[in-house]
Every structure is written in C-alpha cells, then in structure tokens.
Amino acid sequence: MRAILIFLAMVFSLAIGSVAVAQDGPLRLRITDGVIEPMPFAIPAFQAESAAAGQLASDISRVVAADLTGTGLFREISPDAFISTVSNFASPVQYADWKAINAQALITGAVNADGQGNINVKFRVYDVFSGAELGTGLQFAGTADGWRRMAHKVADEVYSRITGEGKYFDSRVVFVSETGPKNDRRKRLAIMDYDGANVQYLTDSSAIVLAPRFSPDGSQVLYTSYETGFPRIYVLDVNNVGRRAIDLPSGTMSFAPRFAPDGQTAVFSLTTGGNTDLYAVNLSSGNLTRLTSAPSIETAPSFSPDGSRIVFESDRSGNQQLYVMPASGGEATRISFGAGRYGTPVWSPRGDLVAFTKQNRGRFHIGVMRLDGSEERLLTASFLDEGPTWSPNGRVIMFTRETQGAQGAPSLYSVDISGRNLKPIRTEGGASDPSWSPLQR
Amino acid sequence: MNSLKIAVLVGAAFALGACTNAGRFDNDGGFGADGAGAGFDVGSAQDPNSPAYFSQTIGDRVLFLVDQSSLTPQAQTVLAGQAAWLANNPEFTAVIEGHADEQGTREYNLALGARRANAVQEYLVSQGVAATRLQTLTFGKERPLEICSDESCYAKNRRAVTVIAAGGTS
Structure with missing residues (x-):
C-alpha cells in the first residue's frame, strides 16, 4: 500500500512540476516534461468459474489491462514473466513471486456466467510490495452483452484506488x-x-x-x-x-x-x-x-x-x-x-x-x-x-x-x-x- | 403574382454555372421552404435574364481576405451586377451562402460565414434588391470548394455565393 501511494505521489508531483516549468520562459510545448516510469502491474487472465465464462473471463481481463495501460500511468508485465499462476480466485497470493518480477500491483479476477446471458465479475487488487490487498474485493453483476462495461468498472475501481483520481473508463x-x-x-x-x-x-x-x-x-x-x-x-x-x-x-x-x-x-x-x-x-x-x-x-x-x-x-x-x-x-x-x-x-x-x-x-x-x-x-x-x-x-x-x-x-x-x-x-x-x-x- | 417566365422543371439537375454548387443541397433537397427540391432551367449563358448568365457572366460569388467580411472593390462590382440581374428578374429569389477556409475553429467559422453572407445581403439591399428576396446561410468551413491546405485553395474557399432559387415574389 505505502509503496503504491509513494509512487503515485511521485507521478502527480512530476505532473505538477511540469506546470511550474511551463510558467518559466516563453510558452512552448514540452513533450519531455512529466515523463514518468509507468507502474508495472500483473493481471493474470481472470478465472472462468463456469464453462460459459471462458472467453469472457479472458476478454474482460484484456479490457481491464488496456484501460490501465491506456492512461500511460501503468505498464502491464507480460504473462510470460509470471512465476506464479493464479488457479483460484480465493487462494492466497504468493507475494514473493510477484515481487520477483517487479509487479507493484497484482489484479486477480473471476467471471461466472449462468449460460442465460447473465454474468458476474469479481476482482481483487494487491499491493505486492506491502504484501496486502488494496481495498476490498468487489463484484459486479450484469448481462454478457454488457461485459465491456463491467471490465471498465473493474478498471475504474483499480485506477481510482491506486491513483486517488476519479473514475472515467465507464463512460x-x-x-x-x-x-x-x-x-x-x-x-x-x-x-x-x-x-x-x-x-x-x-x-x-x-x-x-x-x-x-x-x-x-x-x-x-x-x-x-x-x-x-x-x-x-x-x-x-x-x-x-x-x-x-x-x-x-x-x-x-x-x-x-x-x-x-x-x-x-x-x-x-x-x-x-x-x-x-x-x-x-x-x-x-x-x-x-x-x-x-x-x-x-x-x-x-x-x-x-x-x-x-x-x-x-x-x-x-x-x-x-x-x-x-x-x-x-x-x-x-x-x-x-x-x-x-x-x-x-x-x-x-x-x-x-x-x-x-x-x-x-x-x-x-x-x-x-x-x-x-x-x-x-x-x-x-x-x-x-x-x-x-x-x-x-x-x-x-x-x-x-x-x-x-x-x-x-x-x-x-x-x-x-x-x-x-x-x-x-x-x-x-x-x-x-x-x-x-x-x-x- | 408573376407567372414564371422560365419553366420549372421538377427534377432537372442544376447545370452549367450552378454546377459548382451541385451536391451542396443534395443532402437536404433545397433551401428550406422556398426552393425545396425544385430544379429549374438555368437557361443559356447568352441570355442576360438566365440564371446561367447570373452565375457565369456576372459571377455568383465574391471572395474575402483572411478573417474579413468587408467587401473588396472587385466584390462590389460583381454584386452591383447581381443586383441589376435580380432587379430584372423579380421571379427569382436567392440564398447567399457564406463560407470560411479551414484555418479556424468550427464555431467561429460558422459565425464568420454568416458575417460574409450578411455583407453581401446588405450590399444587394443597398442596390435596391428587396431584403425579403434574400436569405443568408452559413456553412463555416464545412463545404470547401478547393481541398488543398494552401493559400491558393483558401482564397477560393473564403467566399459568399449567391445561389439563385426559383420562387417569385408577389
């Protein structure tokens, strides 16, 4: 938790720092200002808790990752680098394995589909270096048609918890x-x-x-x-x-x-x-x-x-x-x-x-x-x-x-x-x- | 009520000089209530009372300097000719379209196009054309004539075009 918060304080102080710089001298576009090292995170494909949820579980975790990396504040660690796998949403997290690949945040999730067009998505966020969950796990229920919105809601929760900023992906x-x-x-x-x-x-x-x-x-x-x-x-x-x-x-x-x-x-x-x-x-x-x-x-x-x-x-x-x-x-x-x-x-x-x-x-x-x-x-x-x-x-x-x-x-x-x-x-x-x-x- | 000297040919395409505007209204079919969808014979450019003569010989458009809506001396000469034609052909009305080049924000260019159309309308009225025969319309930067991003194109796009429409006055 503390590691993530310190990191974010750095991100936003740099952004504000670029404002101060821009005030000095003539106005011009400074594309190098505020460039930061994005926070590395790991998001193993969400668990499919029923046969009907297989593809959706994978698709939803992809959209969550895309939302986060799309902000420029986060960088996804390739699953090829993973030491641990997450085979069960309820299993304890092996923090050392995620720390070893320098994942500062770990996002896990699971999707259940009833085959009738209804799905349920749950997720957890972990602060790897503090060895603790960041906030509590949440779940969203909705229709399979609306799976992208549910992915955006998950990503909004993660983004908002880590950055302290308001949500915006579900828009x-x-x-x-x-x-x-x-x-x-x-x-x-x-x-x-x-x-x-x-x-x-x-x-x-x-x-x-x-x-x-x-x-x-x-x-x-x-x-x-x-x-x-x-x-x-x-x-x-x-x-x-x-x-x-x-x-x-x-x-x-x-x-x-x-x-x-x-x-x-x-x-x-x-x-x-x-x-x-x-x-x-x-x-x-x-x-x-x-x-x-x-x-x-x-x-x-x-x-x-x-x-x-x-x-x-x-x-x-x-x-x-x-x-x-x-x-x-x-x-x-x-x-x-x-x-x-x-x-x-x-x-x-x-x-x-x-x-x-x-x-x-x-x-x-x-x-x-x-x-x-x-x-x-x-x-x-x-x-x-x-x-x-x-x-x-x-x-x-x-x-x-x-x-x-x-x-x-x-x-x-x-x-x-x-x-x-x-x-x-x-x-x-x-x-x-x-x-x-x-x-x- | 004047009967039309020129037959109104419903469905006839705009031709000749009016072709520079062809397609402009094919989306909506006309100039609002007055000219809605009715095509008409533009006549021969040799006939001083024809719309073809108006658009080709007199000139249906005037050009403007960057971000300006004031009329140049050349523009005033063209508009004097337009006013004389309209005086001789009272069975026609006109819609004046104001345009801007692409160098500008969308909303501002709409307002600028309206200023240009209005400058033409005011000049024509000052030359004796009844204001009720003239409508103004702005397209801002939405309908460029020329598509390059150089002054050679921009100069032609900063225009106000007087589009003749069938529709007599009583």
Missing part, C-alpha cells in the same frame, strides 16, 4: 462520424464507449451535423443539424434516438449548443442579421433569454460546473479571446492574454481549469489555463487541433485532430492534462467533435 463519447472527400463530407452522429468500442449511429448522413454535446445525465445530446438547409439546434434522446428542433425565431441560424448543469437550459449561439450572440433557452418552456448583445462574434459557450458562470469566446477585442460572464449574462471578463487566438473554451468538471483551442503562427494547440487566465499550458501542437472535451474526472482531454492537405481527414485523440500520453482513439473512418459523457450509472 461514452458522442461524436461526428465522417466519410467522403473533403469537399463532400458526409457527417452523422455516433456514440461509442470511451475507448472506441461499441459504435452506434444516431443519425443518418442526409444532413450536415455538428458538435454534439451530452446532457449532464448522459441521456440527451444537443447538436447542430442542417436538415432544414440552415444550421439549427436539436435535442436528441440517446436511448430512443428521437429528436426535436429547438423552437427559435424564424430567419435565424443557431449552433454551438451546450447544456447547463441543471439539464434544463441550453446556451448557444444565435445569428440574425449576420451578428452572432449568446442566448439561453429553457428546454421545457422554450423561454428564450438573450445573454450578450454586441456587434462582435460571441460563441462556444460552456458552463461552470456549479452553473453560475459561462466561459465563451468573442472577437470583441479584434480577434478571438476567452471571456467569463455570469450565467444570466452581464459584464464579461477577459481571461486569455497570450499570443494568438483562443476559442472553444470548455470548463473542466473539477471547476479549476478551462480547456481551449489556440491558434498561433499557423499552428493549432489544445491547452488548459486557470479561470483567471494564469498557468496556461499547451498540451498539443499540429496543423489543426480543436474542440476539447473533458473526461468525467477532469484528468484527460479528447479533441479533434485534422490532417493537412487534399487527403486530410479528422480523427479523435486524447491527452492527459499534464501533456503526456497523447494518443489516437481508433474509429472506423473519420471522426470529429467528441463530447465525453459523465460516468455511467
């Missing part, structure tokens, strides 16, 4: 699936597990769809569609895929919607007479409130987790910058002051940071800053990165990266807020505009 992402050439892109809404598995399509590709955003409970999605020929905001029920247009004044265009934490209000951009301002609409009553009134562009609004404030982008200073204002509108305070342009701000679920897209000298970056604009850190750099979304625990950011040129195509990437562990999310075809769901229940 989904709604995004725009893209096919076709650059000048004739076909777009449709799709939803998948956070790791790219279980893709389902929510709309067809008959109209352009943009920037879906989850409701706070994950049951609904706000998005923009051109199905009338003009951009207009819609709300879609994730479970039955029913959708309805938000009723807005005729002759207007609307886009960039996002839910308030109450789940009842949407804030968005409405364009009339060429001018784009922010509005709020009550999704039950349809009551419309104007939040900004300026000749400049006001767009990409995002609520603070407590619902009291909105961060958004505006070009009122002459180019795109970030501002914070009360949720009811009123005086806005500029928070971005670095070189370049800042857009698509998103308030972190922890409330302490804003993620944004930055354009400077022909490059795009995903970055984070505090709400007062301090401690700006750029996490990525490429031809075109944009549209960050936060993992439910505020630790990871997913975004769109588009490649350059005539064959350019978008895909989804994720990066830790320390700037470490940049990696693509594998999807079939192009993908853009991710929105990360809250943790599933």
